[in-house]
Amino acid sequence: MITILRIGHRISRDKRITTHVALVARAFGAEKIYIDQKDTKIEENLNSISDKFGGNFQIITGIDRKKILKDCEDTIVHLTMYGENLEKGIKKIDKKRNLLVIIGAEKVPPELYQIADFNISVGNQPHSEVAALAIFLDRYTKGAWINNKYNGKIEIIPKNRGKKVIIKD
């Protein structure tokens, strides 16, 4: 099981970026996201997507970060541009254990670098936590996320031109 922990979410500034982080978590094989700041709008958005497109993705906002990290028995990975090389870091992770992936917004509290079992970088150039999470989960699942089945009311069928959508009642 893969859980994402989004740290430092600010409702006004980050609403779209954090929504993208949560959607990527869902689409790339995570089962749950915690967001530190309470944000019912993002909860509604994600639950509405899951209602239409299926799956069992859980979103929980307004959590006690310190308690979650204290109680956590998963392997903890913190994605940061300062971290260890992606390929090297990912090889060290025990795939049999559950995984918690921490995604910061801008600066993160320094203690997170210590709490994490692995600080991993998705390249060392500045880019995007949305992209970093996607690439990390893609590598971690060896691309298997793309075959996940969601059994939603809406299913999109791949097509080179136009749109093919199946809508079930």
Added chain:
Amino acid sequence: MITILRIGHRISRDKRITTHVALVARAFGAEKIYIDQKDTKIEENLNSISDKFGGNFQIITGIDRKKILKDCEDTIVHLTMYGENLEKGIKKIDKKRNLLVIIGAEKVPPELYQIADFNISVGNQPHSEVAALAIFLDRYTKGAWINNKYNGKIEIIPKNRGKKVIIKD
């Protein structure tokens, strides 16, 4: 050469998402991004990143989309959740030709599906154009983007704990 064309950018709503799209373009091996709407703030942000972190990335905002597409001699790929399967689509692209990748924000004009040589999906679940671009460029470059050299004033050295940064004058 890889160029990105960002369509449907709205300054107030999309500023952070489009900034992430541009940063991903730069970090994952594209050389240029066109953004349809004029946005000097995003230009300044990206040029400031390139000034510090190096490379020759170009950002041009406020362009004539129809003219650019009409004059374009590159292979045109449009990333969309309705498109053809990623692996299948990417195999069809002639890697010897230059590439233009179109990234929409929300709905895109229907003619883009026709103009594109390939409409490619990065999974068929809703997620993020930032993630879609990163995964597409990762697959297209076979992961080679991570070894690109930027020769910037600031260089970050991968490290499992803490931060190691080289700053050159």
